[in-house]
Amino acid sequence: MYQNKEFFEEMLAFYEKQLQKANKAFEACPNGRIVQVKRNGKQTFFQVDNVDGKRVRKSINKDVCKLSLLVQKEYLKEECKILENDVIALKKFLDKYEEPFYYNIVKKLPERIANLPKEYLFMAFQKSDWQAQPYKQSTYMSEKKIHTTSHGLKVRSKSEVLIAERLYEHDIPFRYEQILTIKGTEFAPDFTIRTDDDRIIYWEHCGLTNNKKYMSHHKWKMDIYEEAGIVPWKNLIVTYDSENGMLDLGIIESEIVNKVKA
Numbered sequence: 055m056y057q058n059k060e061f062f063e064e065m066l067a068f069y070e071k072q073l074q075k076a077n078k079a080f081e082a083c084p085n086g087r088i089v090q091v092k093r094n095g096k097q098t099f100f101q102v103d104n105v106d107g108k109r110v111r112k113s114i115n116k117d118v119c120k121l122s123l124l125v126q127k128e129y130l131k132e133e134c135k136i137l138e139n140d141v142i143a144l145k146k147f148l149d150k151y152e153e154p155f156y157y158n159i160v161k162k163l164p165e166r167i168a169n170l171p172k173e174y175l176f177m178a179f180q181k182s183d184w185q186a187q188p189y190k191q192s193t194y195m196s197e198k199k200i201h202t203t204s205h206g207l208k209v210r211s212k213s214e215v216l217i218a219e220r221l222y223e224h225d226i227p228f229r230y231e232q233i234l235t236i237k238g239t240e241f242a243p244d245f246t247i248r249t250d251d252d253r254i255i256y257w258e259h260c261g262l263t264n265n266k267k268y269m270s271h272h273k274w275k276m277d278i279y280e281e282a283g284i285v286p287w288k289n290l291i292v293t294y295d296s297e298n299g300m301l302d303l304g305i306i307e308s309e310i311v312n313k314v315k316a
Contacts, residue, residue: 062144258291
């Protein structure tokens, strides 16, 4: 999946903020550094600092707080180095980065192609891999995406694997958990599908049908969808696992044939 420039700009801003935070924490640490000396099998920790041009060493074995802060200082020092390098690398990257989008691609085309009627260019763009274009994907509990499709996509359930595989077989482009904003609230339909005639269809699959809290949230979401004009008889597919956690392949096939390819 491509990432747009905004994604990397947000990453840069995050790293710059983390660097500022780490530098501030580093400056708040005690002066000097920690030195460990082993004598007669016994470990002794010292705080070593320069005072008025002289090297001063003080035992801090009994000062657990200062010992901990000096260890933290060493950690923060290395963290700052990594963050500084990352910030520099991201700035260099963003300076040269071009988004692989329609208008950027068209600018690179030879004049003999670029001068063709725009509808031909747009048709070529539409036929490109829409599902690989940048989109904002949900990061909610990403560790729960433990199932993998034949195309390497990570999804949350075996039923979602079945749906994805049938969409692959029918050569239907889709995006998984693309963020959909309705009245300022973000939702993540399981599948956002683009049809041959450029319709967008959302596919929600409910797996925890025995879970009252889950189903209550599902009902609330369906109500919000309906207010936004996203409804089963127009642009929404909703499927459910059975009580034993299974999804009928025949149902998936029927929904694709009758609602997506119709």
